[in-house]
Amino acid sequence: MALTTRRRALGTLAAALATGVAAPGLAHAGQGKRDPRPLYRAHAHNDYEHPRPLFDALDHRFNSVEADIYLVNGELLVAHDPIDLDPSRTLDSLYLAPLAARVRANHGSVYRGWRAPLQLLVDIKTEGAATYLELDRQLRRYRGLFTTYAHGKVHTGPVTAVVSGDRAARAPMEAQRRRSAFYDGRLADLGTAAPASLIPLISDNWANNFTWLGTGPIPAAERAKLRGIVDAAHAHGQRVRFWATPDLAGPERDAVWADLIAAGVDHLNTDDLAGLEAFLDARDR
Template identity: 80%
Template sequence: MALTTRRRALTTLGAALAGSVALPTAQALAGEQRHRPRPLWRAHAHNDYEHPRPLLDALDHRFGSVEADIFLVGDQLLVAHDPEDLDPSRTLESLYLDPLAARVRAHHGSVHRGDRRPLQLLVDLKTEGASTYLELDRHLRRYRGLFTTYAHGRVLPGPVTVVVSGDRAARVPMEAQRVRRAFYDGRLADLGGPAPAAFIPLISDNWTLNFTWRGAGAFPDAERRKLRGIVDGAHARGQRVRFWATPDQPGPERDALWAELVAADVDHLNTDDLAGLESFLDSHRRA
């Protein structure tokens, strides 16, 4: 056999062998992506910091939204539900910001591997809103590229979207900023108001102040229409909807209320029961 012919034969054989090896690898990767449990973007971890591993437990249960309450103490943002629970070691950076930055680096730009949609970090301000927000803003600036940012009229998506809730005094300094790394958590009173979704992407309110039904018996038709009207109105403006103070004890009443929220396309279901909501949403294909 001529040298040129032998070279061609070896090249052809090498390509065939490479193809036979590469194909199963590509198939395996595709299969891994297909079978990887998808994030539960509707799942919101209320009082997330009270779990044994703040943030991480919620992410292990594939939650798409977590909530942290913060107190301004000096120039530190401490995470706790009540002042008597404050611990200098439990800062917003140590429990949330640093772990999120590390996870995004490890996952090449996303919180949930393979899904580029942003995680929502709802930050509830427990101390005076304006001063606490301004300190929060200083903290967020240290994490370049981590947060969805509003800049000069445009929203630039990032791996994490911070939404500021709690003390309402945060609104004034936030509205005055031309560049910010956080957004404002509105109330039902803001629905249909002048503030756009670029400022208020989320409408949250207390379920018990707006609905009488707690999951027992039939959902009153008038209340179902009211709920769906709220959701439709928010979605028409590019805003999401969340209710707190919904029943959270395991049982048929909680499941019935959650099912109505899913049917109405409410964007976030509030819970302290991570495994319970994960199981519920996995059983509801629309979630």
């Protein structure tokens, strides 16, 4: 190999390692192999607050990540609070473009060899209708990347975008005959006429619905309530997630996670990527 060609290849490799995106030509080196099994229940709450948004979650094999967005001067910025807004931290730069690059490198999936879509939960913090319309415009740029709804049918892609946050986003979504995102429902949406093709996910605040925080066994009435919620959602083809569950490392958190899994809850919400990865791996031994 000529010296200049070798230097160029090494530079490409270094850039790939720095960004977490496979370099062109390097993705084929492991062709035929699978990535480690993704953790389908693992949801990275406020994922963008980690040192490497998206990539830290992917390194820990999470299959669901959450990003809060603000519509500012026509751009979608990612932050938890308005004071943290930074024009360089856009939804496109932190999530959309890196996911597109990874899917290209992995020949059509976020995790090479595993076809179940990754969930991108987008939590709208500014007025819902206007913010959603800009989000819709940006998602449509990435043809083939996102799960879509078109004329009554869902077409699964490598990434499924689900819109949470400001509830005014629902009206423009329902009016579309074709869209690249879905809606994050609440417990009040269970049993309504809204189909899973609009609301595939039911999320709610654990503390608003349950008193048990992991000390001692879960009360029988709360266990029955939890399983009733999950059964009702699953009967309609919907998944279930709770936020505000205990998230400090310890036996209480593990007890809540264990009962959520036993009840069939689909996503465990955490800021502790390594902690949930270790918990789920230990249960699979």
